[in-house]
Amino acid sequence: MxxxxxxxxxxxxxxxxxxxxxxxxxxxxxLPLLGIxxxxxxxxxxxxxxxxxxxxxxxxSLRTATASTVLCVLLGVPMALVLAxxxxxxxxxxxxxxxxxxxxxxxxxxxxLLWTLxxxxxxxxxxxxxxxxxxxxxxAVVIAQTFVSLPFLVLSLEGALLTAGDRYExxxxxxxxxxxxxxxxxxxxxxxxxxxxxxxxxxARALGEFGATLTFxxxxxxxxxxxxxxxxxxRETDPDAAAALSLLLVVVAVVVVVAVRGRRxxx
Amino acid sequence: MRGRTRLATGLAVVVTLLTACGGGxxxxxxxxxxxxxxxPAERTLTVFAAASLQKTFTTIGTEFEAAHPxxxxxxxxxxxxxxxxxxxxxxxxxxxxxxDEKNMAKVTAQSLTAGDPVDFATNVLExxxxxxNPAGIGSFADLAKxxxxxxxxAAQVPxxxxxxxxxxxxxxxxxxxxxxNSVTDVLGKVxxxxxxxxLVYVTDVRGAGNAVTGVPFPESSRAVNTYPVAxxxxxSDASLASEFVTFVAGEQGRKxxxxxxxxxx
Numbered sequence: 001m002x003x004x005x006x007x008x009x010x011x012x013x014x015x016x017x018x019x020x021x022x023x024x025x026x027x028x029x030x031l032p033l034l035g036i037x038x039x040x041x042x043x044x045x046x047x048x049x050x051x052x053x054x055x056x057x058x059x060x061s062l063r064t065a066t067a068s069t070v071l072c073v074l075l076g077v078p079m080a081l082v083l084a085x086x087x088x089x090x091x092x093x094x095x096x097x098x099x100x101x102x103x104x105x106x107x108x109x110x111x112x113l114l115w116t117l118x119x120x121x122x123x124x125x126x127x128x129x130x131x132x133x134x135x136x137x138x139x140a141v142v143i144a145q146t147f148v149s150l151p152f153l154v155l156s157l158e159g160a161l162l163t164a165g166d167r168y169e170x171x172x173x174x175x176x177x178x179x180x181x182x183x184x185x186x187x188x189x190x191x192x193x194x195x196x197x198x199x200x201x202x203x204a205r206a207l208g209e210f211g212a213t214l215t216f217x218x219x220x221x222x223x224x225x226x227x228x229x230x231x232x233x234x235r236e237t238d239p240d241a242a243a244a245l246s247l248l249l250v251v252v253a254v255v256v257v258v259a260v261r262g263r264r265x266x267x
Numbered sequence: 268m269r270g271r272t273r274l275a276t277g278l279a280v281v282v283t284l285l286t287a288c289g290g291g292x293x294x295x296x297x298x299x300x301x302x303x304x305x306x307p308a309e310r311t312l313t314v315f316a317a318a319s320l321q322k323t324f325t326t327i328g329t330e331f332e333a334a335h336p337x338x339x340x341x342x343x344x345x346x347x348x349x350x351x352x353x354x355x356x357x358x359x360x361x362x363x364x365x366x367d368e369k370n371m372a373k374v375t376a377q378s379l380t381a382g383d384p385v386d387f388a389t390n391v392l393e394x395x396x397x398x399x400n401p402a403g404i405g406s407f408a409d410l411a412k413x414x415x416x417x418x419x420x421a422a423q424v425p426x427x428x429x430x431x432x433x434x435x436x437x438x439x440x441x442x443x444x445x446x447x448n449s450v451t452d453v454l455g456k457v458x459x460x461x462x463x464x465x466l467v468y469v470t471d472v473r474g475a476g477n478a479v480t481g482v483p484f485p486e487s488s489r490a491v492n493t494y495p496v497a498x499x500x501x502x503s504d505a506s507l508a509s510e511f512v513t514f515v516a517g518e519q520g521r522k523x524x525x526x527x528x529x530x531x532x
Contacts, residue, residue: 111459121459218445218456
C-alpha cells in the first residue's frame with residue numbers, strides 16, 4: 001500500500017486517519033498472538049505437537065471440521081437461497097433464527113443440543129428407539145460444530161446473493177431456463193466466491209469450536225477431544241504445552257484460510 | 268444499507284427472543300458474585316476460591332460481613348489452577364482458597380502467600396447417578412460393568428487424579444465415555460441424563476439436591492482431597508485477609524462447610 005501526497009491511500013481514496021484505528025484493531029489480534037509465541041517452549045515444540053494425544057486431537061479436529069463444513073454447505077446453501085431469493089413470508093424471523101447460534105454462548109448451545117438430542121432430551125427417546133445415541137460420539141462433535149458454524153456460511157452466502165442481484169437469473173428465466181438450470185448454471189457460479197469464503201469461515205469456526213463440544217459431546221481422546229479441548233485440558237498441568245498446541249491450531253487455521261482464499265482471491 | 272438495516276432488525280428480534288426466553292428460572296452463570304453490603308463498605312476483601320466452594324464461601328462471606336461491619340467480601344470462583352495462574356500473574360486477590368494442595372503449592376512456590384496455608388476442609392469422591400439410579404449402580408466396581416456409561420474427570424484435574432488413585436487402590440479399571448475438565452462438567456452430564464454415572468465429590472452430590480442420586484463407596488477414603496486457604500502477601504488489607512482465613516478455619520466456617528458435606532481436615 002502506498003500513500004499519496006494529499007493524505008489519501010492510493011487506489012481507494014481512504015482518508016489517512018482511518019489507518020490509525022485500523023492499526024489499533026490489528027494490534028488487538030497480533031499482540032495476543034505474540035503472547036502465545038512468547039510462551040511456546042520452542043525446544044520441546046516438536047515433541048509436544050507430535051505426542052499421541054496432540055496428534056489424535058489434531059486428526060479429530062481436521063476430520064470433524066471437514067465433516068461439519070460439508071454439512072454446512074449441504075444445509076446452508078439452500079438456507080441462504082431461501083433467505084435471499086425465496087420470497088417466503090417471515091424471512092426476517094427466519095434470518096433471526098439463523099443468527100441465534102452467533103449470539104448464544106457456545107456452552108448454552110451445547111446444553112440446548114443436549115436437551116434436544118441427548119438421551120433424555122426432546123428427541124432422545126425417539127432416537128433411542130431407532131438405536132441412535134449421539135452423546136459422547138464423534139457425531140456429536142460434528143453436530144455441535146455445524147450448529148455454531150452454519151450461520152457463518154448462510155450469512156456470507158446470503159450477502160453475496162443479495163449483492164449479486166437477480167438480473168441474470170431473470171434473463172435466463174425469460175429465455176426459458178428452468179429454475180433448476182438457472183440455479184446450477186447462473187446463481188451458484190455467480191456467488192461461488194461468497195460460497196467459498198463462507199465455507200472457509202465455517203471451517204475456521206468449526207476448528208475453534210469449544211464450548212458446545214465440551215457440553216454436548218464430552219471429552220475423550222480420539223473420539224470427542226478436539227484440539228481446543230486438548231489445549232484446555234493441557235493448560236491445567238502444562239500451560240506452555242497448551243501454548244504450543246494453540247500455535248498449532250492457529251497455524252492450521254491460517255494455512256487453510258490462505259490456501260483457499262489466496263488461490264481464489266475472494267473477498 | 269438495506270442489508271444492514273435487515274441485519275439490525277434481525278439482531279433486535281433475536282435479542283427480544285432471548286430476553287423473552289431468559290425468565291426460565293435458570294441461575295445466572297456468573298463467575299463472580301458479591302453479596303450486597305448492608306452498610307456502606309469501607310474495606311473490601313477479595314477472595315479467590317475454588318469453584319466447588321461457591322455455595323459455602325458465599326454463605327461464609329455473608330457471615331463474615333455480619334461479624335465485621337463495613338467490610339465488603341467479593342469472590343472470584345473458578346478452577347483452582349485458573350486462580351493460581353491469575354494470582355501468579357498479579358491478580359488483585361487478598362485470600363486464596365484452593366481445592367487441592369497442588370495448586371496452593373504453585374502459589375507458595377512463588378512466595379505469594381503471607382504465612383503458611385491452613386487446611387480447612389476435606390472432600391472425597393462419590394458416585395452421582397441420574398435421579399433414581401436407573402442403571403442400578405451399587406458399588407465402585409459396578410462402574411466397570413459393560414454398557415455402563417460412566418463419566419469422570421480427566422487425570423490432569425484434581426477430581427480426576429483422585430479417581431485414578433481410587434482405581435489403583437481398588438484394582439477396578441474404568442472405561443469412561445468421557446474425561447471431563449471439571450467436576451461440574453461431569454455433574455452436568457449426569458444431571459442431563461446423558462451418563463449412567465459420574466464420579467464427583469460428596470459435596471457436589473449434596474449440592475445437586477434432587478437432580479442426582481448419590482452412591483457412596485468405601486474406596487473413596489483412599490483419595491482424600493484437602494482444601495488449603497491462605498492470605499496473600501500482596502493483600503490490600505493484611506489483617507483483614509488473615510482474619511478471613513481464621514474465620515474459614517474456625518467454628519463458624521467449619522459449621523457451614525460441614526453442612527455442605529465437607530469433612531474436617
